[in-house]
Amino acid sequence: MEEEESEEEEDELHMYQEYYDALFSMDFVETKYPHDDTMRALGIFEDVEIVLKNMRLAKFFSYHLGSYKELTCEFLASMRFHKYSELDRADLDQGWGWITFLARGERKVINFRQLEILFGFTYGEGTHWDIKEKELQRVWATIAEEGFSSSRSKAAQIRIPVLRYVHKALANTFFARKATGTINEGEVKLLDMGIKPIISRSKDGKRIRGDRIHAGNLMPLLDQLLSYKTSAYNTRFQTGRKLSVGGVITPILCAAGVHLNKRRSTPAGWMDIKFCKTNLLIEHKELDGRFEFKFTHPLAGPSKLLLPNPEFTTVVGGNNIDFSPPLHTLVGHEEELREEEPELD
Structure with a gap:
């Protein structure tokens, strides 16, 4: 030997x-790191911190070194x-x-x-992390859509802003990839571990077990x-x-x-507002001083939600992991709230 x-x-x-x-x-x-002021401006700072802590990556992302x-x-x-x-x-x-x-x-x-x-x-x-392929498929179906394929599925399929931003952090820093528009198996495994303490089950009701060998x-x-x-x-x-x-x-x-x-x-780089715009997390143009987050709504299809909007983007409690905000909160769908309101005599 x-x-x-x-x-x-x-x-x-x-x-x-x-x-x-x-x-x-x-x-x-440069190596790019999550940007605190940007996360606060988008209303996702505390949630990103929680997910990174669940992954045991909070200290890893704290260095910000050249x-x-x-x-x-x-x-x-x-x-x-x-x-x-x-x-x-x-x-x-x-x-x-x-x-x-x-x-x-x-x-x-x-x-x-x-x-x-x-x-x-x-x-x-x-x-290596021991997370079953079927579990990764279920987790991907919960946070994005059916049919995960490593290095072929698109990061933009992740619906919720918190996890979309976390994925960019993983792809740019932990995995330090040149092209981050797709998502690989290692990144989905970390997302699995990041949401496991938040939601115990995927949307089909099956338990999320995470890494079985720790x-x-x-x-x-x-x-x-x-x-x-x-x-x-x-x-x-x-x-x-x-x-x-x-x-x-x-x-x-x-x-x-x-x-x-x-x-x-070479100084550290940042996942700031400019980064978010060029990496398609938000639209280049702002609307009334707020940021337009692009995603595919489970019911409405391609949609935009104004950020910050913590009521609908927070993952604490697990209520928004599958991210399906009410239609009237979407840009261009505001009239639907009035249609739903009963007329007063």
Whole structure:
């Protein structure tokens, strides 16, 4: 087993420069984070906070740090994770493994327990989230529509503003994807965990169980970070490639004692009002100083709701998760309230 790992490390060292060059050739852009003032302006701040806490991602999203191109590329090109033996784990409270990486050519080591504390993750034993496919389909049908397909279903199908914004946060930061118009399986799994304490059952009445093995968020995050080097290498001849994960790596560099020169950093980006407009969360034009949220109403079809509108957008209590606000609250449907009112003699 040790010989196999040694050979694997030699292969990694051989490919290190190739990986680094492929990563460095990408456009290095800021890592975007949820923007408090924007969430307050949309009336979703407290609800987004609750969902992120349910996912055990509140601390992860709290850092708002800049990123460093050379250090990020070096980290991603060299990072590996290792497992402790059962005997070592019995004596050490360090999680079930550790990662190694290079920073300015120096080998750094940080164990899983340190990383879990750093990001506020719960202790996890598994390597992946164990949520049944049928449950993901039921959850997607509850918050969006029938028929979830990873990387093909559209983020705009998510009806409620709170979860639409949370998804953008996941796609831009935890998964740090270039194109965030679709939704992948990992993002739906996190949304499942985010709404589980709010609604115990999907709209068909079946129980939402969430992650059955309580794997925690660390290994899924590390798997995501490990994927960048091979993805960058395999697409090295393509144009328009972007690398936006640097802000996620910066806290790890700090925890490992790496000195950072802030004058050479790429500042954090924000999911502000401009971001919401360009990413189709709200219309570019405002109406009477309020924002128009576009979604597909279960009864009325393509619709718009003015924000802030906390009575109908809050997820606390679980009443609005399936998001079907009264028709008279929709832009262009105001007359329907008068039609419903009884005439007085």
